[in-house]
Amino acid sequence: MPPQLGGLLKGLTNQERRFWAMVVGVGLISGLGAVALLQVLRVTQNLFWHVNGDEFIAGAIASPAWRRFLVPVLGGALVSLVSLLVGQPLRGHGTAGIIESIWVKSGRLPLPRALFRGLVSIIVVGLGAPLGREGALLQTGAASGSALAQRLRLGPGQARLLVACGAAAGIASAYNVPIGAALFGLEVLLGSFALELFGPIVVSCVVATLVSRTLIADHPSYVIPHYVLTHPRELLLTLLLGVLLGAASAGYVRGINALSDLLDRAPAWLAPFLPLAAMTVVGVAAMGWPYLLGNGYDPVNMALHGSLPFLLLVGLPLAKLAVTSLCAGAGVPGGLFTPSLFFGALLGGAFGVVVGHLAPGGAPSGAYALLGMGAVLAGTTHASVSAVLMIFEMTGDYGLILPLMLGAVVSTAVSRWLEPESLYTSVLNRRDVRVPDSVPYWLREEGVRGMLMPVTQRVPPSAPFDEVVVLLLEQPPGMDLYVTDESGRLLGVIVLDELKGHLPDHSLLQATVAADVMDRRVQPITPGLSLAEVATRFARTPLERLPVVDDARHLLGTISKTEVLKHGRF
Template identity: 80%
Template sequence: MSRARFLPSCGVGILHHSEHPSERTTSFPEAELPRRTSPPLGGILRGLARAENRFWGLVVAVGLISGLGAVVLLKVLRFTQHLFWRSEVEGFLAGVIASPPWRRFLVPVLGGALVSLMTLLVGQPLRGHGTAGIIESIWVKAGRLSLLRALFRGFVSIIAVALGAPLGREGALLSTGAASGSALAHRLRLPSGQARLLVACGAAAGIASAYNAPIGAALFGLEVLLGSFALELFGPIVVSCVVATLVSRAFVADRPIYVIPHYVLTHPRELMLALLLGVLMGAASALYVRGINLLSDSLARAPDWLQPFLPLVAMSLVGLAAIWLPYLLGNGYDSVNAALLGKMPLLLLAMLPLAKLLATSLCAGAGVPGGLFTPSLFYGALLGGAFGAGVGVLWPGGAPSGAYALLGMVAVLAGTTHASVSSVLLIFEMTADYDLILPLMLCAVISAVVSRWLEPESLYTSVLNRRNVRMPATVPQWLREEGARALLKPVEQRINPSAPFQEVVVLLLEQPPGADLYVTDSQGRLLGVIVLDALKGHLPDHTLLEATVAADVMDVNVPVITPSFSLAEVARSFGKTTLERLPVVDRDRRLLGTVSKSDVLQRGQF
């Protein structure tokens, strides 16, 4: 089932999946038709063209606004970093390390004080990394986002990251782009489907401009935000990402985010290590998601009077840790670059990921606004680098640690977002190293599978679940549909048709509530069902009780289910009876088990 069905028709390129172009009409008052100087069909076609042109113009405008907004925010980031750390963005870590200990402590404290002050001014916490809110806006709120709040929150986020918050800069760019799409859509009173799509276009454009990655950002918008690769969605997302990337390249930089050596992983031993790394990174991804959620939930339960001051407390603790571990400050770009180049010591590679996870979770849960995308790259790159460095010590002569750092990046990104396709292309575009594409794909898929097995919710859907927001399924209906076999429970008690009535009564009374007694022959074939309630008022003559057997009181007309029944067919079978359970039999009528009505209600999609 494609989740693209919410889209209304807005031109030739965007249609309902169930709507054929030939079925589309435009309504005009009949009284006005004779006054037209052109044929009605020509007027309809021109109207469609105008609607289509307007929408595509808005797609371009959203990309342009997102790109320009990213340029402005990145300029603010660099200016603030240079002002407080005496460094440009490329040398942020060098500036932090060169700073005296008092500055490493006081500058983050200043950032926390700023966030606390802004929280008091707006009267509500600024916590959250934005992506979950955008997904909720698209699917629940008809694409509605507050532009003023997004701009305010984005500006505070950029300043906080520049002052040392261990979060990502992409949060501000993504939310600003999404809010601009929402504002344009609702200003022009577009249908909710077009508004939702423009929000996704703006968010994807923000990612594209942040990382100079238009392909990966477009697929991120489709895979994570919209949950569909439908062709009708692809065009607008791509156009917005391309426009935003062109603007970013013109004013910021036209090169990959990470410039790395030429790495190759082709030896069978290295591919086996990549498989192992994918499994380990899947577990690490689940730990990342749970760590973020655990601290967020814990801090959300703090007293209301304390909530505005949590950012100050969290940033003070991060500043204190930065006296000894300056690598924790900022989004971690320089540390990731060092890991990719193989220039970071093994001790730091092993120690920093958990320290960064703790610092990021603390600040995100305390209400410091920022992204979790870049910190996850830090976490994955350093864990992968530690794996590669450890392998190099135990098994010399293999690939350098930087190659495994790259695999760790994509594996954690795929594991935390549950979006393997966009993760691979984002990392590929950030590094421009195509030769590692096969190990990247392998690691991403394995990590996503392991992470989903250990932690079913992604970094984004876990936030939505805490808000009681349920997302539509992203897999096809035919693939996720469950049948009777998935709900089958074994039968613990059967009875022979010749069993005396006294034994029948004893066994019935021993059954749990809602359970019945199944009569089977010597080969396990179902002959009938004995229901306790059905016996009331229908007992045989008391003088004949000693001669009564199970076959005399069983119901042979109870509906039966086969393992091939779909969930809908099972539900229809329950509609024919008042029983809480129905027997499941094979083609020879051998009893396989039962299905309960409560399981059907819990698993069904209604």
């Protein structure tokens, strides 16, 4: 072990070492889970479509029309059967559920349900569901983090962070995008770029990506020609593209929600059969347009290379939005991240074809397809920073980074103006789940330290009773007396109000010392707790102040209930 690393580890408390070990563990589990699920996807596609690797659409096109109809119907029948067996639909994409877990449920996600739902999701995508494979990987990684946190009894703050680490690690390993996935976890899941959150997220994503690169492959998700857009005319066109795709992103979000709202009104007895009906529609559509099947990787790749006909560039995005919305609303499990890339890439490619026709000599349509991916991803998630980095990592094309940034920012601004809710928060709002507008204080590890007040008076356990009473009476209102040993370790708390009715016989007062009247049951605070956890402690005690100690129980100071309630937003 390098001496610098050894010194760093020695400087950590046991609790901090355990947490960082779990961060690495979550990354490892997420990476291995992603590899296993992607292998299930390949086996499913090979078994039902007779394809290997990334040739899914080629196999679907080569398949007879009856296969393109029956295989998706089989996927819908599987989801309907599972819904009947478990007694509830599997609807909802994973990211919104993860956000709800982090912000509302203190990081609690049921691991068995997440694993089972992820397995069903990846199989159904392999059978042709027009949804993203990432939904299964995010949900599995997040649930693994939640399970570890619950097993080791971590506080809600660390549990939430581990859930975000697992989800980010899942998407990192799915698309080989460790930087973009880390920023996605911060920007979309946690809503904060706070420095103390950055380290754990990055470590988990790096570990998961190393696992997937070792066991699968190490290359960008989309291998494309090198594109450059630096001419002022092309940057102006990027601005126009950002505006158009910002409006399209808002339409994408509203389209997903509109069909989901409609299907939510279906009678309860009909809900388990909606996946079968939705996938039947997909099967009928796929008989004529097989490009609608699956998560859309191949059509996106074709658009990035400029090899997709203009009519498909225009027609497929609308058709894909329709079948994706239908399946998501009907309860077919899967992600909406990859379908949004499909939507953006093809619309961007269509824009490029029109520009090339009206003003020849500029950048090829494939370059605008790449910009379209970033613009729609940013517009639907309202997360322009992570969208830019993820598209850059997926394609490895640095030549388009400036217009990519410009298009993403403009698209996000236009989409927010037209549709204030993102693709994920809109799902939560339909369920009356409200995500706070500002970052809660449980995200700040330094919250306790920032409100720490020093203890000006403490007594040894042998202090006579009369001295204890005098010191208590001299304390300001709400202040208690703390009993410590010679090394400063907290032994107990003496509370004036609790002495009433508990005094010993008058004849024994001269023999009474501080150790006889101190309360050993007061549970002290540690600096690593979030303010939400501190508020929970105060809810269980009548005390106005609680002592703050380090791992060795050395008294560091006190924290006030009033200050916690004044500064905390939980």
